Amino acid sequence: MSEKKITISYLKKKMAEGRKITMMTAYDYPTATLIDQAGIDTILVGDSLGMVVLGYDSTVPVTMEEMLHHSKAVCRGAGHCFVIGDMPFMSYQVSVEKAVENAGRFIKEAGCEGIKLEGGSEMAHVVRAISDAGIPVCAHIGLTPQSATKLSGFKVQGKDAEGARKLVDSAKDLEAAGAFMIVLECIPGQVASMITDELNIPTIGIGAGRYCDGQVLVYHDLVGLFERFTPKMVKQYINLAPRIREALVQYREEVEKGIFPGREHSFLIKPEEADRLK
Numbered sequence: 001m002s003e004k005k006i007t008i009s010y011l012k013k014k015m016a017e018g019r020k021i022t023m024m025t026a027y028d029y030p031t032a033t034l035i036d037q038a039g040i041d042t043i044l045v046g047d048s049l050g051m052v053v054l055g056y057d058s059t060v061p062v063t064m065e066e067m068l069h070h071s072k073a074v075c076r077g078a079g080h081c082f083v084i085g086d087m088p089f090m091s092y093q094v095s096v097e098k099a100v101e102n103a104g105r106f107i108k109e110a111g112c113e114g115i116k117l118e119g120g121s122e123m124a125h126v127v128r129a130i131s132d133a134g135i136p137v138c139a140h141i142g143l144t145p146q147s148a149t150k151l152s153g154f155k156v157q158g159k160d161a162e163g164a165r166k167l168v169d170s171a172k173d174l175e176a177a178g179a180f181m182i183v184l185e186c187i188p189g190q191v192a193s194m195i196t197d198e199l200n201i202p203t204i205g206i207g208a209g210r211y212c213d214g215q216v217l218v219y220h221d222l223v224g225l226f227e228r229f230t231p232k233m234v235k236q237y238i239n240l241a242p243r244i245r246e247a248l249v250q251y252r253e254e255v256e257k258g259i260f261p262g263r264e265h266s267f268l269i270k271p272e273e274a275d276r277l278k
C-alpha cells in the first residue's frame with residue numbers, strides 16, 4: 001500500500017511490473033474512507049451513482065451537479081486513492097468546449113485527480129482536448145451504459161471479429177489522443193487481452209477477464225447493497241443488505257417494545273439536581 005497520494009506514474013509503474021491496479025467505485029465519504037484504508041489504488045465516482053444510490057433506472061438522467069456533489073464527498077475521504085470523476089451523459093457530447101469546461105469542474109470544484117468518459121474513436125478529439133487542458137482522462141469502451149439504447153441493451157461487445165477489431169482500433173485511438181488509462185467493460189477476455197498487449201496505458205477491466213492490467217467493480221455490487229439485479233461479472237464479497245435489514249427490524253422492535261434506549265444510552269442529571277426539580 002502507498003502512504004502518499006497515488007500518481008499516474010505509480011499506476012504505470014505497477015502496470016510495467018505486472019502488478020494489478022485496483023479500482024473501486026464510491027459515491028460518499030465513509031465508503032471512500034474504507035476503500036482508502038483497504039489500500040485500493042483508485043476510486044471511480046461512477047455515474048452508476050444514478051442506479052445504485054439515486055434510484056434511477058439508468059445512468060442517463062445523472063447530472064453534473066449530482067456528480068460534483070458526490071465527487072466532493074468522495075475526495076474528502078479518499079486519502080491516498082487517485083480519484084476519477086465520471087462525466088455524465090451529455091456533459092461532454094455537445095461540444096468540445098463544454099466537455100473541457102465540465103471536465104475542469106471535476107478537478108477545480110470537486111478535487112478529483114482525473115475524469116472518465118465513455119466512447120470509442122469518435123470521442124478521441126474530446127479526449128485530446130481535455131488532456132491538452134492538463135486533465136488526466138480515463139477512456140471507457142465496450143459496453144458503455146450511457147449509450148445502452150444505441151447498443152440495443154446491456155450486451156457484451158466485440159463478440160465477432162469485426163466488433164473486436166473496432167474495439168482494438170478505438171483503444172489505440174484513445175491512447176493516441178492522450179488517455180492515461182482505459183476501462184474495458186463487458187468484452188470477451190481474448191479481446192481485452194489483445195487490447196492490453198497493444199497499449200502502453202493500463203487497461204482496467206469489468207467483465208473483461210483476467211488479462212487486463214487492473215480491475216474495477218461497483219461497490220454496491222461487491223458488498224450486496226444493490227438488490228435489483230446482479231450482473232454476471234460481479235463477485236459479491238459480502239451480502240450486507242439482509243444483515244442491515246435485520247438490524248433495522250431489530251431497532252424498530254426494540255423501540256416499539258421500549259427496550260431501546262436503555263440506561264446506557266441515556267443521559268441523567270445528578271440526583272441532587274433531580275431533587276431541586278421537584
Ligand code: KIV
Nearest residue numbers: 025046047048183206
Ligand atoms: O459508472 C461506473 O461505475 C462505471 C464502472 C462500471 C466502470 O463506469
